[in-house]
Every structure is written in C-alpha cells, then in structure tokens.
Amino acid sequence: MKLENLTFKGGVSVPHYKELTENLPIEKAKEPAIVKIPLHQHTGAPCEAMVKVGDSVKVGQKIGESEAFVSAPVHSSVSGTVKEIMDMPIPTGLTVKCVVIESDGKNELHESVRPKGKLEDLSSEEIIEIIREAGITGMGGASFPTHVKLSPPSDKKIDTVLINGAECEPYLTADHRVMAEEAEKVIFGLKAIMKALGVDRGVIGVEKNKPDAIKALKEASQGEENISIATLKVKYPQGDEKRLINAILGRVVPSGGLPMDVGAVVSNASTTRAIAEAILEGKPLIERVTTVTGNGIKNPKNLLVKIGTPFKDLIEECGGFTEDSPGKIIAGGPMMGISQFSIDVPIIKGSGGILVLSKEEAKPEPIQPCIRCGKCLEVCPVKLQPLYISSYTLKKNFDKAEEYNALDCVECGACSYICPAKRPLVESIRLAKREILAKRKAK
Amino acid sequence: MDSKAMDTSKAKEVALENMLLVTSSPHIRSNESVQRIMLDVIIALAPAIIGSVYFFGLNALKLILISVASSMVFEAIIQKIFNRPITLDDFSAIITGILIAFNLPADAPWWLPVAGSAFAIIVVKQFFGGLGANFMNPALAARAFLLSSWPSHMASFTGTRPDVVATATPLAIMKYGMGPDTAASATVAAATSASEAAGAELPTLWNMFIGSIPGAIGETSTLLLLIGAAYLLIRKVIDWKIPVFYLGTTFIMLVLLGVEAEFLSYHMLGGGLILGAFFMATDYVTTPVTPVGRIIFGIGAGILTALIRVKGGYPEGVSYSILLMNVATPLIEKFTRPRVFGEVKN
Numbered sequence: 001m002k003l004e005n006l007t008f009k010g011g012v013s014v015p016h017y018k019e020l021t022e023n024l025p026i027e028k029a030k031e032p033a034i035v036k037i038p039l040h041q042h043t044g045a046p047c048e049a050m051v052k053v054g055d056s057v058k059v060g061q062k063i064g065e066s067e068a069f070v071s072a073p074v075h076s077s078v079s080g081t082v083k084e085i086m087d088m089p090i091p092t093g094l095t096v097k098c099v100v101i102e103s104d105g106k107n108e109l110h111e112s113v114r115p116k117g118k119l120e121d122l123s124s125e126e127i128i129e130i131i132r133e134a135g136i137t138g139m140g141g142a143s144f145p146t147h148v149k150l151s152p153p154s155d156k157k158i159d160t161v162l163i164n165g166a167e168c169e170p171y172l173t174a175d176h177r178v179m180a181e182e183a184e185k186v187i188f189g190l191k192a193i194m195k196a197l198g199v200d201r202g203v204i205g206v207e208k209n210k211p212d213a214i215k216a217l218k219e220a221s222q223g224e225e226n227i228s229i230a231t232l233k234v235k236y237p238q239g240d241e242k243r244l245i246n247a248i249l250g251r252v253v254p255s256g257g258l259p260m261d262v263g264a265v266v267s268n269a270s271t272t273r274a275i276a277e278a279i280l281e282g283k284p285l286i287e288r289v290t291t292v293t294g295n296g297i298k299n300p301k302n303l304l305v306k307i308g309t310p311f312k313d314l315i316e317e318c319g320g321f322t323e324d325s326p327g328k329i330i331a332g333g334p335m336m337g338i339s340q341f342s343i344d345v346p347i348i349k350g351s352g353g354i355l356v357l358s359k360e361e362a363k364p365e366p367i368q369p370c371i372r373c374g375k376c377l378e379v380c381p382v383k384l385q386p387l388y389i390s391s392y393t394l395k396k397n398f399d400k401a402e403e404y405n406a407l408d409c410v411e412c413g414a415c416s417y418i419c420p421a422k423r424p425l426v427e428s429i430r431l432a433k434r435e436i437l438a439k440r441k442a443k
Numbered sequence: 444m445d446s447k448a449m450d451t452s453k454a455k456e457v458a459l460e461n462m463l464l465v466t467s468s469p470h471i472r473s474n475e476s477v478q479r480i481m482l483d484v485i486i487a488l489a490p491a492i493i494g495s496v497y498f499f500g501l502n503a504l505k506l507i508l509i510s511v512a513s514s515m516v517f518e519a520i521i522q523k524i525f526n527r528p529i530t531l532d533d534f535s536a537i538i539t540g541i542l543i544a545f546n547l548p549a550d551a552p553w554w555l556p557v558a559g560s561a562f563a564i565i566v567v568k569q570f571f572g573g574l575g576a577n578f579m580n581p582a583l584a585a586r587a588f589l590l591s592s593w594p595s596h597m598a599s600f601t602g603t604r605p606d607v608v609a610t611a612t613p614l615a616i617m618k619y620g621m622g623p624d625t626a627a628s629a630t631v632a633a634a635t636s637a638s639e640a641a642g643a644e645l646p647t648l649w650n651m652f653i654g655s656i657p658g659a660i661g662e663t664s665t666l667l668l669l670i671g672a673a674y675l676l677i678r679k680v681i682d683w684k685i686p687v688f689y690l691g692t693t694f695i696m697l698v699l700l701g702v703e704a705e706f707l708s709y710h711m712l713g714g715g716l717i718l719g720a721f722f723m724a725t726d727y728v729t730t731p732v733t734p735v736g737r738i739i740f741g742i743g744a745g746i747l748t749a750l751i752r753v754k755g756g757y758p759e760g761v762s763y764s765i766l767l768m769n770v771a772t773p774l775i776e777k778f779t780r781p782r783v784f785g786e787v788k789n
Contacts, residue, residue, distance in 0.1 A: 014471070170471065242785070255785040327464055334470040341465055361471075362464045368477050368533065369575040374682070374732035375475070383781040387732065405783045413469035420475035421575075427467040 003203065003230035006247040011235040012379040012414040014170055014335065016209060020293050020300040021173045026181055028304045030317055033103060035078050035308025036088060037063065040096040041348040042137040043144045044070035049099055055082045056104075060113035060284050062135075063099050072145040072349075073135040076110075077286035077306035078103035091311075091331035091345045093338055098346070101308070114282040119192055127196040127279070134278035135285045135349075140164060140175075140239065140268035141332060143350040146275070149265055150196045156260040161193050162248060165206040165213065165269040166232055166239035169333025172353040174289040175269040177302045179206065179213035182273055183220035185280075189272035190227060192279055197265060202227045204269070205248050209234045236335060237412035241266040243381055255408050270352070285349055292318045296325030296356030311343040311354055327362025330355040335413045368421035376415035376425055382408050386415035386425040393432040398439065401432035409433060477574075481534035483680045487671030488541050488722070494667040495660040499549035503660040506547055510556035511540030517564040527573065535574050539563050542582030545661020545718060546762070547589075548600045555596055559585035579769045580729045583719075583762045600657040612658045614714040614758040616645055617706055651712040662715035672721035681725040684737040685744075689720045692745025700753040710752065719744075719761035729769040736772075736779040743775075744768045 040046035047064030051057055057076040064074040076099075084100040116122065116130050132147035152158055163186065167175040179186055190202045204221075206214050208231050221227045230248050232238050242253045244266060251262040259266050267275075270288060277283045286307050293300040298319030305314060311329070315321070330337040331345070332353055376386040384405055392400040406429055415425040495503040518536040522529045543559040563581035571577045590597045600612055646656045654664020662668075675681045690711065697710050710716070724730060724744055731737050744764040751760025768775075 012473075014473075246784075252785050255783055257785065326462065328466075328470060329463055330468075330470055334468070336468050337470065338468065339463070339465045339470065341463060355470075357470060364464070364466065365472060368530075369573065371477055371480070371575045371727050372730075372732050373480065373727045377732055377734075377781065382784040384783060385732065385780070404780075405786075408783050408785075411468075417469050417471065418473050418475060420473075420477050420480055422472060422476075424467070426469065430467065 003228055003248065005208065005233055006205070006230055007233035007235055007238065008243040008246045008381060010379055010381040010383065010414075011237060011243070012418050013234070014236045014417060016234065017170045017334075018173050018176070018209065020171065021291050021302050022176060022210075024173075024177075024300070024302050026177050026289050026302045026304050029306070029309065029314060031103060031105060031107075032078065032306055032309040032313050034083070034100060034310075035076075035103065035306055036098045036100050036310065036346040037074055037076065037308040038088075038090045038096045038098045038346065038348055039064040039074060040094070041074065041090065041092075041143060041350065042072045043142060044068060044072070044148075046096065047071065047074055049085050049097065051082050051085075051099060053082050053085060056080065057082060057101060058108045058110035060282075060286060061110035062112070062133075062284070070145060070148050072137045072147075073133065073284075074099075074307075075135055075284040075286050076101055077308050079106050079108040080104040089342065089345055090348055091338060091340060091351060092348070112282065113284070116279045116282050119188070119195060119279065122195070122279070124196045124198060127192055130278050131196070131275055133284070134274070136271060136274050136278060137285070137349050138268055139270040139274065139288060139349060139352065141336065141350050141352065143348070146267065146271060149267070150193065152197075152260045152265070157263055158197050158199055158260060158265055159201060159263040160249060160265075161190060161197060161199050161202045162241075162244055162259075162264055162266045163190050163202070163204040163269055163272050164239055164241060164244055164266050165204055165210070165217075166244060167210070167269075168207060168234075168236045168239040169335055169337070169352070170236075171293050171355050172291050172333045173293075173302055174291045174352045176210045176213050178270050178273050178289050179204075179210065180216050183213070183216035185273045185276040186217065186269055187220045187224065187227065188280065189267075189274070189276035191224075192275050193265065193267055193272065194226065199265075200226045203230050203248055204228075205230045205232050205244050207232045207234045207238055236414060236417075237381055237410070240381060240410050240412060242410070255405075288347070288349065288351065290314070290347055290351050291353040293353060294356040294358075295361060296322055296327060296329075296358045298322055305347050307349060308346045310346055311340070314347070314354060315343060315356070321356065322358065324358045324360055326356050327359035328357040330357065335417065336411065365422045367423055370421055370423055373420060375418045375420065379414040379418050381412060381414065382410060384409055384429075386429060387423075389432060390423065390425045390428040393428040393435075398432055398435045401429075402436045406432040407436060477533050477535075480680055481538060483675060483678050484538050484722070485534060485541070487674045487680075488538070488545075488661075490667040490670045491545070491661050491664055491718075492541065494654055494664040495545070495549075498654055498663060499660050503544075503549050505553070506549070506551060506556055506660065507541060507544040509553055510544035510547075510560055511537050513557045513560040514540035514543070514564050517561055518569070521565050521569045522573070525569065530574060533574060536564060539568070539581045539585075541661070542722065543585050546582065546586040546659045546715070548597065549660050550599065551596055555589060555593065558592070559589050562588045575728055577728055578772075579766055580723055580726050583723055583766050583769075586762050587766060600659075612713065612758065613645055613651060613656055613709050614752065617709060618752070618758040645709060648708055648712070651709060656713070658713070659715060662718040665712045665717050668717045668721060672717075675721065675725075681721065682737055684734065685724045685730060685741040686720040688738050688741025689724050689744045689748075690716070692742045693748050694745075696746050696749030697753065700749055702753060714752070714759040715761045716748065719765055723762075724765050724768070729772060731772050731776045731779065733776055733779040733781055735781070736775045739775050739779065740768050740772065743771065
C-alpha cells in the first residue's frame with residue numbers, strides 16, 4: 001500500500017504561517033539564570049518534591065516523583081541550588097508547585113545520566129522503565145505519560161506504532177526541525193517503542209509541507225523493513241491522533257475510546273526523539289525544541305530550551321517584541337494554544353511553541369448572529385453540529401449539549417476558525433464539556 | 444537607586460500584563476464573514492438584475508431599487524424600535540429586497556414591493572429575531588403574502604420589450620392554454636393568467652433560456668441566473684446538494700406525473716425554478732444544515748413543485764414548495780443528525 005497524500009474527512013485548510021521558522025536550524029538557547037520546574041506538568045498525579053530549599057542539584061537529577069502509575073517524574077535541567085519551592089502559574093493555566101533552581105552555570109551532570117545500553121540488549125520492561133524514569137510525556141500538548149501508553153492492558157492487541165509528525169498547528173516548526181535534523185533519533189525512538197510493545201510495524205506520518213523532514217526520515221529509515229513514512233495532506237487537525245490513525249490506517253477509534261482500541265499507539269515526533277535520548281544518553285526529559293514565533297517577535301527561532309526556562313528569557317533571546325506587540329502571548333499554536341497572562345511562566349514538557357501575536361492580529365472580531373451556513377459541520381472532524389451545541393450551551397441547557405455529543409469534541413477549533421459570524425463555537429463547547437463532566441462526577 | 448530601578452521594572456511588568464489579551468483558543472480566524480457571503484450573493488444576482496432591465500425596461504430597475512430601499516429602511520426602523528443594533532451593514536436586507544423585486548411582474552405598482560418588504564422584514568424576519576432566526580425565507584413569504592393580497596397585480600405579466608403587452612407566462616399557457624379544461628381554476632390569479640393564456644402560444648426554448656419571455660422580472664433568464672449560480676458554487680457560498688436534488692426530483696416527478704416530453708424543458712426553465720433552486724432553496728437560515736437534510740429538502744421541494752404544477756391550482760409552485768420545506772426544516776434536521784465519528788452502532 002502506498003502511504004502518500006493521506007487524509008481524513010472534514011477539517012479545514014488553515015494558512016500555516018510556518019515560513020517564519022521552518023528553515024531555521026535548531027539553536028541552543030542561552031543558559032537560563034534560573035529555572036522554574038513545575039512538579040505537575042503532565043496528565044495524572046502531581047509529583048512530590050524530592051529536594052528542599054538550599055539543596056544543590058545537578059543536571060538530570062530527579063527532583064520530583066509520585067507513587068501513582070499515571071504520573072511522570074521531573075528532573076533538574078541545570079546544576080545549581082534550589083531557591084524556592086512554591087505555587088506558581090504555568091502555561092496550562094494552572095497554578096502548581098514549582099521548584100525554582102538558580103543555575104551555577106556549570107551544567108554538571110548527575111551520575112544517573114549515562115547510556116542505558118544497546119536496544120538489542122534491552123527487554124520490553126526495561127525500555128518502559130527507562131522511559132518512565134526519564135519522565136517522558138507526550139510532547140505534542142496533552143502531556144500524557146508515555147510509559148502508560150506503552151503498557152496497554154493485555155486484552156488490547158497492538159499491531160502498529162504511529163509517530164505523529166503532522167504538526168498541523170500553524171506557526172509551529174519544532175517537530176518539523178527535529179525530524180529534519182535528528183531523523184536518526186526519531187527512527188531509533190520508534191524502534192524502541194516498537195520493541196517495548198512487541199510490534200513489527202511502525203509508520204511516521206508527516207504533512208507534505210515538510211519535504212525536508214520527509215526526505216531525512218526516508219534516508220534514516222533506509223533498510224528498516226518494518227518502518228515506513230506516510231505523507232499526509234496539509235489539513236487541520238491532521239495531527240489529532242484519531243485523525244492520524246484514520247488517515248494512515250483507515251481505522252476508526254470508537255467514540256470515547258483510545259487508539260489502543262484499534263490496535264495503535266501514537267507518539268509525537270519530539271517525544272520519540274526524547275525516548276531515543278533517554279536510552280542512548282540516559283538523559284531524562286529536561287530540554288525540548290520550542291518554536292518562538294509570530295509577527296509580534298523580532299527574530300523568530302527554533303530553540304533547544306531547558307525545561308523551566310521562563311518565557312521572558314526566550315522572548316528576549318529572540319529580540320523581544322516588535323512595535324505593535326504584544327497583543328497576545330500564546331503557549332502552543334494559534335488553534336489550540338493557551339493565551340498567557342504573564343511571560344514569567346516556564347517552558348514545560350508540552351511547550352511546542354511560544355507565539356506572540358501583534359495587537360492588530362489579536363484584536364477580537366465582533367460576534368454576529370449565526371446564519372446557519374453549516375460550515376462548522378463541514379469542517380468538524382468528529383461530525384458534530386457545533387452551532388447547536390454552542391447555542392444550547394449559551395442557553396445553559398447542558399443536557400441538550402450532551403445529547404448533541406458535546407463530549408466527543410476534540411476542541412480543535414476548526415469550527416470557530418471557519419465561522420463567518422465569528423461565533424465562540426469551540427469556546428462554548430469547551431464550557432459544556434466541563435459542565436457535563438462536573439455533573440457526571442456529582443452523580 | 445536600586446529600589447527605583449526595581450520599581451520601574453515592576454511597573455513595566457504590570458503594564459505588560461494589562462496589555463495582554465487572554466482568550467480561549469483558537470486565536471486566529473478565517474477571512475470568512477457574513478458580509479462577504481451576502482456580498483457574494485448580491486454579485487451573483489447582478490447578471491439577472493442587468494438582464495431584467497434589458498428585458499423589461501427601466502420599470503424593472505425602479506422596482507428593484509424601491510424594494511431594496513424599503514427593505515433597508517424597514518430593517519433600520521424596526522431595529523431602532525426594538526432597541527436592537529442596526530445591522531444594515533450585514534447586507535442581508537439588500538438581498539431580501541432584490542429577491543422580492545425579482546418575484547414581481549414588470550408593471551407592478553411601486554407600492555407593491557414596499558408592502559412586500561414590510562411584510563418580509565418586519566413580520567417574517569424581525570418579529571422572529573432578525574437575521575438567522577426567521578423560520579421562512581422572507582422574500583418568498585412576501586411573495587406569498589402579495590399573491591394572496593393583490594392577486595391581479597401579481598399575475599399580470601407583460602412581455603419583454605419591445606412588445607410590452609399583457610400576456611401569460613409559459614407555464615400558465617401550458618396549464619390553461621391547452622386542453623379542454625381551460626380557465627377551470629380556483630383563484631383570481633390563475634383566472635387572470637388563464638384568460639390571457641387561452642389561445643396563446645409558447646415561446647421558443649431559446650427565448651426561455653436567455654429570458655426573453657413574460658414572467659416575474661428576475662426569474663426569466665435561466666442563462667443569467669446560472670451564471671450567478673456558478674459563481675456561488677465556485678465561491679463555495681452554496682452547497683450543490685439542494686439545487687441538484689431539487690431540479691432532479693422536479694424533473695423525475697414531472698415525468699412520472701405524465702408531463703409530455705416537449706413541455707418538460709419549459710417546466711425546467713420556467714416558473715422561477717432556477718431562481719428558486721439556486722437562490723432561495725439555498726438560503727442558509729431556512730434550510731437544513733445537515734448534509735442528508737439538504738438532500739431531503741431538495742427532494743421534498745421537487746416533489747411539491749411538480750405536484751402543485753401538475754395537480755394543483757397554480758401554474759408555478761416553486762415558492763410554496765420552498766416555503767413548506769422551510770417549515771419542515773427543524774424536523775428534517777432532527778432526523779438527519781450526522782453520525783458522530785466513531786459512534787458505536789446500536
């Protein structure tokens with residue numbers, strides 16, 4: 001089967017604005033003076049701090065851990081001294097306990113950071129344990145602990161590992177650069193995941209607007225019979241994992257289900273690279289590639305940054321704001337990213353980008369009445385009727401919103417993007433989901 | 444010194460935080476707009492507007508202008524009275540005005556479009572909540588209102604220039620002009636048409652296609668309407684489903700109801716079917732949003748149109764078919780909810 005130009009039904013074509021950074025090689029960001037490392041930057045249980053104020057720590061040293069299975073430890077990204085452990089806002093919008101570490105600039109490695117041996121010699125259990133210990137979580141945004149994904153219940157037969165290199169969010173090019181510049185590591189990480197799951201089929205899905213990444217991956221995977229590269233149509237939200245599975249494998253993940261229900265495990269490209277580094281170098285997830293971009297930034301860049309680096313440092317490193325800026329500062333891309341109150345928040349494991357919109361771009365447009373054009377139905381990848389869910393939600397009729405399958409919404413924002421009346425469609429559906437879930441919990 | 448420096452940096456920070464806009468995603472929006480869509484419809488109607496002036500003379504232009512102006516004035520007045528924002532800038536009243544005029548005969552009196560606009564804008568549109576909330580197509584509802592209130596004015600059609608005389612439309616000729624039951628009709632409108640239709644001859648198909656035939660000013664030229672329709676389809680303003688299923692069903696039903704082959708083309712080209720199928724049955728507000736619902740809407744309107752024309756008392760039937768399907772739209776939507784991706788089959 002040829003894996004070319006694949007896609008899914010629905011979706012919307014969004015200008016990708018990637019030209020700002022798509023051809024810029026990854027640069028190592030300046031050493032941060034302080035890092036703020038949140039103890040809870042993943043889906044699941046928060047970590048408990050393993051250090052106290054005044055302790056000295058080294059690069060890669062574990063500083064937070066949890067007993068819970070669905071959780072991921074956090075590590076220091078610098079060597080230095082713990083200055084504070086306190087609640088602080090992070091880019092997800094939550095306020096969580098953060099370990100503030102002042103860097104001594106020496107970057108001394110912790111003794112736990114050492115190569116873990118050859119992939120051939122590692123068992124499935126060992127690979128999963130390395131990944132867990134390295135604190136690896138999904139780096140595409142949701143930050144779900146990777147070792148949990150790699151430990152499916154025994155009744156779920158997994159036959160394919162998909163690597164998500166779609167990066168369909170406009171502006172962001174972090175995964176793109178990782179695939180183009182470190183294709184070998186991505187392939188290595190994929191092989192590690194396949195081995196951990198005992199699967200002999202791996203496919204990397206990349207949108208066609210990244211020809212250099214596709215070429216690099218094809219070269220790096222030459223001779224790997226079990227690994228193929230699938231090219232995907234450029235369409236939003238191609239990177240949604242259920243859309244990716246549908247495009248590449250033609251399978252439909254049931255409503256409310258997980259990829260494992262159809263025999264697939266999906267891992268983001270940057271996550272896969274982190275897995276490779278955890279095995280090859282023993283390096284936990286303490287840095288990542290982040291795109292700092294937008295018309296509100298003087299010199300957009302793809303930066304390799306340490307987890308915990310404040311947004312402010314990176315914005316300064318990229319030349320600061322342009323004249324008519326900042327209008328909006330977004331953690332992530334423009335479609336699903338979270339706008340920020342402050343630039344003191346730190347980069348976390350899920351931070352694929354910092355997007356700065358100019359004041360002009362950020363200006364909200366007036367909302368008009370719905371004219372029932374039906375465009376929101378056309379673009380919805382889940383085939384919802386956003387206009388009705390939204391209208392019931394705005395009338396606080398959450399039972400009706402639930403009846404219209406509000407909980408199936410993946411919050412991609414395609415409906416709000418296309419709406420000619422500029423109505424807050426996904427915004428209100430998000431509210432409905434929260435209300436419906438709160439009600440269910442109360443029962 | 445130090446504390447002062449800190450103060451300014453803090454002040455800067457506060458200022459930055461006040462400047463940042465924080466909203467829920469998405470943070471970018473497409474260029475689509477209500478205004479642009481409405482403007483596209485007006486552009487698509489332009490060839491037929493020009494054609495109407497060419498075929499029916501300046502009186503057609505006068506009627507269109509009066510109709511548009513009165514629609515806009517009524518919209519502004521009623522919104523002022525209701526204390527709602529005045530939304531003339533969404534251009535929707537302009538379209539309603541044009542479509543009302545398109546349904547009038549060329550020698551209609553000036554007050555006819557004014558009365559139609561008042562009914563369309565005030566009663567059908569604004570009483571039900573304004574743009575997006577009306578349950579019937581305002582222009583078609585106005586046509587029905589005018590037809591039942593002033594039937595003789597609405598059915599007195601003139602031929603196209605240069606021979607502007609009272610005459611009958613091709614569909615009226617087909618309905619009343621031939622066969623033994625001439626003039627056996629129940630309504631005054633039909634009677635007027637019927638008396639004119641008796642003994643009249645059908646125009647050539649070419650004249651029907653380009654629009655040089657008697658009829659309402661905007662409905663006669665299939666060619667010019669199709670140019671506009673093509674524009675709307677290319678711009679993706681309208682979905683092909685309703686017009687295609689509407690026209691297809693009308694054709695099949697006419698055949699099934701025993702309409703002779705030579706009259707089929709007249710039926711398809713005449714009686715406002717093209718105008719209705721592409722410009723009125725595609726009105727967003729009053730037609731289903733669901734894909735299957737749109738197909739059902741088209742099929743339903745097609746069946747009704749053919750039934751009214753062949754079995755009913757009116758020669759045309761497009762407007763009543765669409766109006767009836769407008770009313771059925773909420774029900775159609777209820778039964779045609781798309782299956783959600785991954786929904787488990789019961």
